[in-house]
Amino acid sequence: VSGESGDERVFRFKAGTRADAKDTLVTTTLADYAHHVTVSRPFLGLAVTLNKTNVGGSAVVTPGETVNVSIAWENNLTTEVTDAVIIARLGGVEIDGASVQSTDGFYRSSDRVILWDKTTTRGALSRLAAGAKGTLTFSFQVPSNEVLADIRNPSLSLSVHAAGKRISESGVPETLQSTATQNIRLASDLQLIAQGLYYSNPFGSTGPMPPKANTETTYALVFSVTNTTNTIKDGVITATLPPYVRWVGIYSPSSEDITFNQNESTVTWKVGDINAGVGVAGALPRQAAIAVGFTPSTSQIGQQPILIRDITLKGEDEATGVAVTRAAEDVTTDINGDPGFSPANANVTR
Numbered sequence: 001v002s003g004e005s006g007d008e009r010v011f012r013f014k015a016g017t018r019a020d021a022k023d024t025l026v027t028t029t030l031a032d033y034a035h036h037v038t039v040s041r042p043f044l045g046l047a048v049t050l051n052k053t054n055v056g057g058s059a060v061v062t063p064g065e066t067v068n069v070s071i072a073w074e075n076n077l078t079t080e081v082t083d084a085v086i087i088a089r090l091g092g093v094e095i096d097g098a099s100v101q102s103t104d105g106f107y108r109s110s111d112r113v114i115l116w117d118k119t120t121t122r123g124a125l126s127r128l129a130a131g132a133k134g135t136l137t138f139s140f141q142v143p144s145n146e147v148l149a150d151i152r153n154p155s156l157s158l159s160v161h162a163a164g165k166r167i168s169e170s171g172v173p174e175t176l177q178s179t180a181t182q183n184i185r186l187a188s189d190l191q192l193i194a195q196g197l198y199y200s201n202p203f204g205s206t207g208p209m210p211p212k213a214n215t216e217t218t219y220a221l222v223f224s225v226t227n228t229t230n231t232i233k234d235g236v237i238t239a240t241l242p243p244y245v246r247w248v249g250i251y252s253p254s255s256e257d258i259t260f261n262q263n264e265s266t267v268t269w270k271v272g273d274i275n276a277g278v279g280v281a282g283a284l285p286r287q288a289a290i291a292v293g294f295t296p297s298t299s300q301i302g303q304q305p306i307l308i309r310d311i312t313l314k315g316e317d318e319a320t321g322v323a324v325t326r327a328a329e330d331v332t333t334d335i336n337g338d339p340g341f342s343p344a345n346a347n348v349t350r
Helices: none
Strands: 008-017 028-038 044-050 058-061 066-075 081-092 106-108 113-116 133-141 155-167 173-186 191-197 217-226 232-240 245-252 257-261 266-274 286-294 306-317 323-328
Touching: 044 081, 044 155, 044 173, 066 081, 066 155, 081 133, 191 306, 191 323, 217 232, 217 266, 217 306, 245 257, 266 286, 266 306, 286 306
Parallel strands: 058 173
Antiparallel strands: 008 028, 044 066, 066 133, 081 113, 081 155, 106 113, 155 173, 191 217, 217 286, 232 266, 232 306, 245 286, 257 266, 306 323
């Protein structure tokens, strides 16, 4: 039930007979009942903040990230609350208990809860005056990619429960309870790498190595994509060729959707959906290669010119609904990683 404090809500119940077995409505009413309830604020207001951001009912974190949690509480009653106890329970994927830290709380690993009471807070929760406010904090580390390798669409949950006592209007002690929840979704670790090849060029290289001014040398530029736990939807890679680099017009695999815009000098690879686990734990990455020709100018002698730049991958994390963007470093003529290549061949020669 949601609403403003003091609002009334009515639950209506009806019992009776129906015309036939397929009918979903009561035809003849034999009894009915209306139950009235009043919306009220919880006795102890609870607000959860992750990494200094109030994210409402759901948050997104990354594998290996340290998450700082802040729990703000407020006594909403006009009377004092005594012996308050607040616990935060971590659910979902397993958290390393050694990473849970709190200056004024106690982490109980047996049931994965952080506990605050009058003993851990040096008496701060023993008596809460009407309208009193306070904040409790703790932190934990999200499991790494290695730990999450076999889990698809992992998530965490954080539920905060509060309990306390007050003296009712009739003078009888009452036990009060309050709850707040926070869903935490884990973003996939999407990676993009770009590499230049000459000696291992799948299209076959032509031209001198090291590259020579006013003479074309051809390279293969390879894009590699890896992804961990969540499917990435509608992935697109874009990159730009400098004016001294020529689009040869061939790419591999030929089944991929790769295009070149001559006017903008941009290469676009519509990768599509990138499944979870691609390039992880021995699985092959998503890869595509394009052929380019590089004709250096005399003004570039002694330099390591860029072969392709502004390499960007965009998509949407299917599990979290969050747009993701990854960038790869520009590829230059210093194509380290190509078997047979020597750094001495990176600079343009005369």
